[in-house]
Every structure is written in structure tokens, then in C-alpha cells.
Amino acid sequence: MTEGGRTQRLVARAKAAHRRAETRFPVVTHLADRMVTVNIFDSATRIAAQCFLTAVPLLFVVAAYAPEAVRRQMLDSLKAVFGLTGAASKELDQVFQPAAAGLQQATGVVGGLMVLLSATAVSRAMQRLCKRAWEIPRAGTRIAPWRWLAWLLLWICVLVLQGPVRDGFGVGAWLGTPLAFVTQVGLWWWTQHLLLGGLVGWKPLLPGSVLAAAALTALAISAHLYMPKALNRALAEYGPVGSVFVLLSWLIVVCVAATVSVSVGAVLAQEPFLAGRLGSPPPQRDREPPGP
Template sequence: MSEQPPERRPPRPDRPATRRTDRWKQRSTALAGTARELPHQVPLVGRALRQLFRVNLLDCATRLAAQAFLSALPALFVISVFTPAAIRDGLVHSLRKELGLQGAAAQSVQQLLGTSHHEDTSFGVIGALVTLLSATALSRAMQRVCERCWELPKSGTRVAAWRWLVWLLVWLVCLVCQTPVRDGFGLGAWLGVPLTFLGATALWWWTQHLLLGNRVRWLPLLPGAVLCGVAVVGVGVASRVYLPSAMSRSIGQFGPYGVVFTSLSWLIVVFTGVTLAIALGRVVSEEEVVAEFLGSRTEPGRWGGKRA
């Protein structure tokens, strides 16, 4: 008795879910192909991506945030001990606003900055000087970021040492004055936002020129400074909305350590924006139209400034 061939079933029609999955796969493949071709079609995008990979954005931002948290903020606390009460109150208000500190966390910062050590003034002054000098680690890290963005060799210590201290002092003063400026000196955000943008642009324009040791002329540094101003304003607006609730949740979950976790995360976001702005500013300054306007059409790494 011969075997019957297996009965063939007619093909089942495609299900709607399968068709949708195929369409999404086709779209994702098309988008991936477009993304791969975009750097070739738009040279600015390709240069920007190469710059970000070379600078190593997140690594630089994390190092800057760690140095700011471990050295610069303690220096700010120590200096506040020797400053008048008005400046100390302004510092507390600025930290409370910028970090979204409320309740017990705000009281802890108030007590920390409100303490004074008049019993041993000599030791206090020496400790403040040591803390301030160690805080220049942030300045050195920022200088390395600027040099990496502009592909410049490392400056000599004798050339850069005084610049580290000057930049740190100016940065700390700007941090104390940041909240009144953002509030428009009591007149509101309509004045505070433009003032914050202009102040941040001026600060980071000067920062690049100072830490690069005058090796890059002023005008090529302007695009990065403008982008830094935009980044500072954007992060500031976002922090006013997000940080208070995030800080409250973190303190409720981790106790006092929540202030550390949230503050460090906020610093990483801030320095990511700044590093991104400086890195892309160099790319923008090399664009043909911008370079023609700024007078910066020279070969990369040679910008008409002094060499260290």
C-alpha cells in the first residue's frame, strides 16, 4: 500500500501584527542608512561627530564634575568662613536655589557655612590656602578639556599655574552671584535670562582664552562661548524645574547621602553641556562662512596666538 504524500496547507495570510513589525524594521533600516550617510552629505555633522568622539565627551564631563565636587565646593565652604555675613548668606541662597535644597538639607548647608573658627585663625588661614590650592585641580581639568578640544599641547606649569588660581577665584565669585543674576536682581526672568546668557558667554569666552594661554585668538573662541551661554541657560531652567523634586526624592530614599548623589549628577549634566559647547564651538568656528567672518581661516591647531 503506497504512502500518501503529506497534504499541503495553503499559506496563511499575514497577520496585521507581522506586517506592522516588518514595516518598523524597514523604517529602522532606512533611518540607520540615512544616519550613516548624513556625515557624508552634511560635512558639519561629520566633523562634529568626529570631534565629540575625539574629545570623549562623557569622560571629560565626569572628571570635571568629580573635581568640582571633591575640591572646588569644599574650597567654597572654607572661603565662606572668612567672608562677611552678607556674602555668606548670598552663597547659601545660591546653593539652595541651584541645587534645589529644601528642609533639612538646606538647614545643614546653612549650619555648615555659618560656622566660624576664630579660635585658631592661623590654622584656619593655612587650611584655607591648602584647600584653595588643591581646588586648582578643577582648573587643570578644565584646561585639559580646552586643549583637547583645540588639539593643543599641554601648557607648561610655570605658564599656567597662576591662570588656574585666577580662573578658580573668578568661577567661585560667579557662582555666588549666579542666583541674583538669574532672578534679574528681583525684576524677574525677563531680565534674568538675558543677563545669565550674556554673563555665561563672557565667562566662558574669557575662560577659554585664559586657560589656553593666549594660544587661540579671541574671535575663534566666540562660537564656543555663545554655545556655553545657551547651555548654561538651558541647564539652569531645567534645574529649577527638576532639581527640587529630584532632591526631595533622593533624600527620602537615601537620607543625607541623597544630596551627594543628586548634586554630583547635576554637576555631570552641567559640565556635559559646557564640554559639548566648547567642542562644537571649535567645529563651528572652522566652518567656511563663520571662519571668513571671524578671520580664523588657518590650519587646524594654529590660530595666530602665542605658543606655550
């Protein structure tokens, strides 16, 4: 038998095995196929890198131009998100020192606007994730660019308010944790709807939003146990470079969790047991015309 014949037989066997698995374990098979389509780790790493490259310049812009109350609230929220203490907390305090004229001059109004516009790279990366998760083709699905900026501004506002939310507005963590979860559900629900340009209705987007909120709330709780020690140790041993590595690694974990959650939510919403109730669009395999 020729090499080409063997390859064809292997491909035929693989396709037959895939069809059997799809018949016996449809949800698992569809999840695996969607993970491959979305390219989970590549998408998550890209989003994490964009988030990090966006966050650093934005912090300087906020430190240079935001009112004192906003700077203080942002500082408290960042400490609340990561549970910062010790050296890491002091390093962050230095970034949010009252703005000097030199910092404003170095940043510049035009520079601040350029930072904000370039930060929409995160929005575009998140939009690509949502479109892949819902198998929306690129052709014929142009979405207004203002949505990128609107998404970015909302996330900045949410970050500023994270401190009071996680503290339950002074009541305590017993209220703050469920409140943060509900906030995350709403945020991811609106994120998908906004970045998809309304191509998918509200109801089908709910499962992915709940999964993302649950995953990120759990990670936020674990961040208080891991991040302070990891950042302080990295600063002591390697200086600021060490803290960059720790933060980027954590962002990748967070983005992987969000990417998996959105993708799994899309698959579940398109399965027969939920699709009818939610009015979900059909998956790609059902949109394609049957072969001859």
C-alpha cells in the same frame, strides 16, 4: 585570504567610507571626529568629579573665614541656582552657620590655602578640555599656572553673585534669565581665552561660548523643576549620601553640556563658512603635511 589581509581590507573600506562621508557631510563628520578626540564623557566626568571634590572643602573654607555678608550672599546664590527648598535648604543653612572658633581652628589658614591651591585641579581639567577642543598640541604650549588660580577665583565670584543676577537685581526672572545668559557668554568666552593662554583669538571663541551659555541657561531653568524634589527625596530616603549622588549626577549632566558646547563651537568656528570671518586657526587635518 589571511586574517591580516581581511583586516587591511576592512580598514581600507572604513577609511574610504569616512572620506565619502566627509565629502557629503563635512560638518557632521568633523563634529564626530572632534567628539572622539575630546573624549566627551570621560572629560566631562573628570571635570564633574573635580568640581564636586573642590566645592565641598571650599564651602567649609567660606563658612569658616568669609564675612557674614559674603556667607549670606553665597547661601542665597546656591539656593537660587538649584531652587532649594525644604530639607535640602535646611542642610545648606547648617553649613553656612556663623563660623565657630572650632571650625576655623580645624580648617586653619594653611589648610584654607591648600584647599584653594588643590582646587586648581578643576582649572587644569578645564584647560585640557579647551586644548583638546581646539586641537592644540601639548608640546611647546606651556601656559602660565597663574591662569588656573585666576579662573577659579573668577568662578567663585560669579557664583557668589548668581542670586542677584538670576533675580534680575530685584526686577524679576524676565530680566534675570537673559542677564544670566549674557553673563554665561562672557564667562565662557573669557574662560577659553584665559586657559588657552591667548593661543586662539577672541572671535573664534565666541560660537562655543554662546552654545555653552545657551545649554547651561536651559539646564539652570530645568534645575528649578528637578533638583529641589530630587534632593529632598534623596535626603529623606538615603540621607546625605543620597544628596551626594543627586548632585554628582547633575554636575555630570552640566559638564557634558559644557564639553559638547565648547567642542561643537570650535568645530563650527573652523568650518569654511565661519573661519574666514572669525580668523580661526586651521583644524589639525589642514595643519598636517600631505602624505607622499
